[in-house]
Amino acid sequence: MAERTPLMAGNWKMNLDHHQATHLVQKLAWTLKDAKHDYSSVEVAVLVPFTDLRSVQTLVDADKYEIKYGAQDVSAHTEGAYTGEISPVMLAKLGVSYVAVGHSERREYHGEDDALCAAKVASAFGQGIVPILCVGEGLDVRKAGEQVSYTLAQLDGALSGLPAEQAAQIVIAYEPVWAIGTGEVATPDDAQEVCKAIRDRLAELYSRDLADGVRVLYGGSVKSGNVAAIMAQPDVDGALVGGASLDAEEFAKIVRFRSHDVGL
Numbered sequence: 257m258a259e260r261t262p263l264m265a266g267n268w269k270m271n272l273d274h275h276q277a278t279h280l281v282q283k284l285a286w287t288l289k290d291a292k293h294d295y296s297s298v299e300v301a302v303l304v305p306f307t308d309l310r311s312v313q314t315l316v317d318a319d320k321y322e323i324k325y326g327a328q329d330v331s332a333h334t335e336g337a338y339t340g341e342i343s344p345v346m347l348a349k350l351g352v353s354y355v356a357v358g359h360s361e362r363r364e365y366h367g368e369d370d371a372l373c374a375a376k377v378a379s380a381f382g383q384g385i386v387p388i389l390c391v392g393e394g395l396d397v398r399k400a401g402e403q404v405s406y407t408l409a410q411l412d413g414a415l416s417g418l419p420a421e422q423a424a425q426i427v428i429a430y431e432p433v434w435a436i437g438t439g440e441v442a443t444p445d446d447a448q449e450v451c452k453a454i455r456d457r458l459a460e461l462y463s464r465d466l467a468d469g470v471r472v473l474y475g476g477s478v479k480s481g482n483v484a485a486i487m488a489q490p491d492v493d494g495a496l497v498g499g500a501s502l503d504a505e506e507f508a509k510i511v512r513f514r515s516h517d518v519g520l
């Protein structure tokens with residue numbers, strides 16, 4: 257099986273202005289440095305508000321931090337009369353590595369559908385930015401036991417037409433909507449069930465080899481106290497962390513999930 261470097265990505269959502277962003281990234285970098293964190297063993301990224309990106313870029317470049325950064329959304333277009341949107345070209349100029357696409361809050365509050373997600377995935381890749389495609393079911397779907405088919409339909413829709421070279425780079429985040437910001441974390445088995453189904457679908461759509469190289473993250477109320485059990489699942493390759501990523505020490509503990517077992 258291909259080696260997959262775990263990715264811990266903090267999704268700040270609409271929190272922290274550019275001053276606060278600088279403080280948090282600095283504190284995170286120092287905390288991880290003190291702990292001698294090896295970024296090649298667990299990759300670290302923060303997905304920040306657009307208005308924070310330039311400040312975060314300046315800091316990361318100046319201090320040569322290994323923390324990656326990204327945005328929380330991207331336009332499906334590269335330029336033109338799209339008031340309020342942000343082009344992937346602009347994001348690429350700011351050195352972003354990742355962009356979230358299709359977060360459930362975008363789907364719910366902005367009516368984003370799978371076709372738009374597919375366009376945004378293509379738009380990000382067009383500028384060399386890796387999309388973190390978010391999928392996951394709501395509570396009604398979970399109660400009906402249809403979480404796998406529902407999530408795979410979202411996956412199929414957003415990957416529609418995506419060439420294998422790009423699919424090989426994508427990151428998928430399984431975020432059950434009922435576990436987001438609710439404190440109700442999916443059990444490790446719940447996370448594994450859908451993350452495995454996502455990987456199996458990638459194998460069907462592309463190849464087993466490709467699927468084995470794609471990172472599938474879990475998101476939804478991840479904290480330092482529950483991350484190790486979730487990461488122990490074979491098909492979970494990291495976490496997309498909301499609330500807990502706003503606290504540098506807590507997020508650093510999540511990044512260092514492997515050290516918890518040995519009490520480091």
Ligand SMILES: O=C(CO)COP(=O)(O)O
Binds near residue numbers: 478
């Ligand atoms: O939506 C999420 C990350 O994208 C999860 O948010 P919480 O970690 O706050 O539940």
